[in-house]
Amino acid sequence: MKIDVAVLNQGSVRTELVEKLLKLSHDQRYDLSFTYPSRAPVASNRNYICKQFREGDADFLLMTDDDQHWEKNPLDMVEHDLDVVGFPTSVYQPVVSMEKPVRWNMIKKEGAEEAPITQVSGIGSGSLLIARRVLEHPDLRAPFMDKFDEDGIRVSSEDLRFCDAVWAAGFQVWAVLVNPCHHLKTVDLLLMHKLLEEPADEHPVSDGPDGTGGIAELPRKLWYTIQRLWGGARDVESQ
Numbered sequence: 001m002k003i004d005v006a007v008l009n010q011g012s013v014r015t016e017l018v019e020k021l022l023k024l025s026h027d028q029r030y031d032l033s034f035t036y037p038s039r040a041p042v043a044s045n046r047n048y049i050c051k052q053f054r055e056g057d058a059d060f061l062l063m064t065d066d067d068q069h070w071e072k073n074p075l076d077m078v079e080h081d082l083d084v085v086g087f088p089t090s091v092y093q094p095v096v097s098m099e100k101p102v103r104w105n106m107i108k109k110e111g112a113e114e115a116p117i118t119q120v121s122g123i124g125s126g127s128l129l130i131a132r133r134v135l136e137h138p139d140l141r142a143p144f145m146d147k148f149d150e151d152g153i154r155v156s157s158e159d160l161r162f163c164d165a166v167w168a169a170g171f172q173v174w175a176v177l178v179n180p181c182h183h184l185k186t187v188d189l190l191l192m193h194k195l196l197e198e199p200a201d202e203h204p205v206s207d208g209p210d211g212t213g214g215i216a217e218l219p220r221k222l223w224y225t226i227q228r229l230w231g232g233a234r235d236v237e238s239q
Contacts, residue, residue, distance in 0.1 A: 001029075001031065003058055004053050004062070005033065005034045005064075006062070006064075007036045008046070008063065008066060009037075013066040019069075020069045020070060023073070033058065035049075042158070046125065054136060059132055061130045061135065065127065067184045068087075068182060071178075072178075074087060074129060083131050083174075084172070084174065086120065086124065086127065087179055088105060088175050089126050091105045106123040107123070108121065117177070117178070118174065122160040123175050124159050125162060126181060139168070139169045140166070143166070144161070146158050147161055
């Protein structure tokens with residue numbers, strides 16, 4: 001099975017991601033090819049990657065931004081053969097809330113089961129695993145498009161509109177809550193200190209999705225993180 005790995009960048013890639021890519025290159029399960037497209041703007045770059053993918057013969061496209069890297073191997077999701085898989089990450093959005101400016105970049109899907117791998121209405125495109133059948137659909141030829149109002153103000157990002165188009169075409173979008181991405185940004189250390197003052201061990205942990213408590217299968221802090229991921233998901237504009 002062939003997988004195209006495309007790293008969006010503007011001339012540089014974070015060394016943390018480079019280390020993960022080097023590890024991926026040694027994964028013997030798949031035939032991997034790596035590209036580093038740097039076109040602008042970002043939506044155009046994503047559509048260019050999709051076009052190049054369609055012209056090739058790979059089975060899946062793993063597309064990731066130059067400032068993100070995974071907790072675990074994202075190729076572990078290939079065997080699940082899902083349409084679109086997103087690896088959630090944190091985004092800084094003080095416009096949404098000054099009290100909690102760091103938020104998760106996904107939108108809960110109504111009625112979806114709370115589970116380590118769950119369906120979402122939308123998720124940021126910082127790291128996506130996409131099956132060929134999705135990008136070969138005629139309605140998804142140019143799937144990444146920003147939406148602007150009559151004054152030229154962006155009202156919907158290209159990644160959320162991509163997810164809308166995927167669902168409209170009859171496919172599904174999933175989020176891997178147990179494999180979030182690190183999002184490498186310059187931040188206010190005082191703000192980060194305040195956000196981290198609340199230790200996970202002080203919070204109760206509810207039952208896992210299998211009804212056994214979840215803790216037997218997942219470490220306490222990891223399961224708490226999953227709960228926070230799910231509870232913190234909301235309709236926000238992805239960065």
